[in-house]
Amino acid sequence: MASRKQVAEKAGVSVATVSYVLNDKPGVSDAVREKVRSAIDELGYKPSYAARALKTKKTNCLSVFVNYIGDPFEAGLLNTMEHRARELGYFIYFHTYQQEEEEDFRHYFAGRIDGLLLLGQSLKEETLRSLAAEGIPVISVMEPVRAEGLTAYIDIDWEAAMAAGISHLKTQGHRNIGFMANGGQEHPHERRTQAFLAVMKREGLPVNEGTLLYGEGRLEQAQEAMLRYIKDGMPGGHSAFMTASDLMAAGMLAACREARVPVPGKLAIVGCEDIMMTLHTTPAITVLHYPRPEIAALAVERMVGHLNGKPAASTRLESSLIVRDSSRLL
């Protein structure tokens, strides 16, 4: 790789001048600018990001912790994040996050990225502290269960969203509503489960141990869990189910079809993300709409803003209920 010095020599100028034209500084004569440009082209010169990062202490890189690369909900967020980041001049990468590996990650970022974006993960306090010490801000799309050390998060108002779903189901005559949850206390989906339970209680609807079913966030596992539940004679006696993710709603639906449980006749199903798939199942699945493009873009913008000195605030956007056939009796 050609370096700046070689460019300077070839163009017959100093390295400083090369820098000026590369960074579009004013005060360089057109003639010199041209000379430098052509020297750059001829040598195929590219600036070294490593050197630049060392000097400026900015990498123009952002990282994102992804829970599972194949998840369509996350994919929708990531696409927008990637494009928005690129528009704002940032290079963005994705890594799979697994709790067991959190400590390994602590030493990975110094001098590699300017900021870390989360998809709802609850990082350990020590990780957050360590990141803060390195000057790496953390912003989350989706509110983590613990959010203390965080710079900001962007999410929807899950209680309002669940309330809309539950109220819709009530209108359809349901009272005994179950929920397919996912993961433990620190899981990104836990907020959804807690919101559901809070609203149920507030509405005076029955909540007990049988209310929660556990899928594993993936379609197939949810399908199996539901199949087992059906084979056990649906001990909860639910007439409707909400879920912590659309993929699990789709798995539920697949289980119902397999076990010949009519949806919505015998069981209504409501998902909560509005991934494209929910529109294409039979019946199409009623969902709480999660405005992924808006939220993903906002998270990136807040991060970039924060890196440029603008304080970043947490925000809860509104979601909306989209009623489809999986919960419509009439």
Add this chain to the structure above:
Amino acid sequence: MASRKQVAEKAGVSVATVSYVLNDKPGVSDAVREKVRSAIDELGYKPSYAARALKTKKTNCLSVFVNYIGDPFEAGLLNTMEHRARELGYFIYFHTYQQEEEEDFRHYFAGRIDGLLLLGQSLKEETLRSLAAEGIPVISVMEPVRAEGLTAYIDIDWEAAMAAGISHLKTQGHRNIGFMANGGQEHPHERRTQAFLAVMKREGLPVNEGTLLYGEGRLEQAQEAMLRYIKDGMPGGHSAFMTASDLMAAGMLAACREARVPVPGKLAIVGCEDIMMTLHTTPAITVLHYPRPEIAALAVERMVGHLNGKPAASTRLESSLIVRDSSRLL
């Protein structure tokens, strides 16, 4: 961030000594090593990767071009790649690749990564040249349609795989076999389509314009394409279909169920990747097994080997046919 100099001062040694213990060089007394270690801990010192990269001209980072983050087939590859890379001491990132953005990417890598991994994309010759000039090797899991400038690729032998599938279908009495293809000449799936056509010809089975159907690689689009084909009265007269991806096979199956076309009774379906989903559809889908963990790990190993001076060779692994209900008449 504390720097190496501060660590040296605190420990009462020189910066060189700090370097020695950080890089586990021999020839440092245990007493000094201990002193340095505790100074590091107290200051919370982390080495700057930017500075290290500048000096060593190695970033210990690898990039992967992903076609679509939500794709379950690619997700399976990425998981293994990420873990294998981490085991080998490399930090790995994923980026979405879109052909339109290829030129933008050309200037992104110098001084940021040591190598680029592809998932079957056919990069433009100029991109490959530019990468080569920067000393960035390119290895692909899945053989690209154009593979000239590539360091190596790892893939299965698609002709052998397709031959196994076609021969299985022949055994079941099929002759008029269609194929759901995806994308154009440069698409990662094009090799699969070409292999299918080659084997069909070799076997003396009918190939004409009607043989190919086009999904868009995604389940929903394949479903819609198939639905249209069925509504048109299945003009190709096929009794079986193979596909360029499992997701499209699943979409086909969904369309058949929707349109009440019995599978495998009226139409046999064979996928080609063996993603988990194919095991959970009804009926389960016959597939050509793509050994994703092996291939993904091998690609990373070849890359790391190459970076350490071992020449990397291209390899075609064997695949196997897994017969399930979607193609079994008996």
Add this chain to the structure above:
DNA sequence: TTGTATGCGTTATCAA
């Protein structure tokens, strides 16, 4: 076994 000194490719300050 440890320290000194140099350079990696930038950016930025200060002179010219």
Add this chain to the structure above:
DNA sequence: TTGATAACGCATACAA
């Protein structure tokens, strides 16, 4: 409008 030159944090050849 341009040019010297000093950092940035690290690795390493060489000296001690």
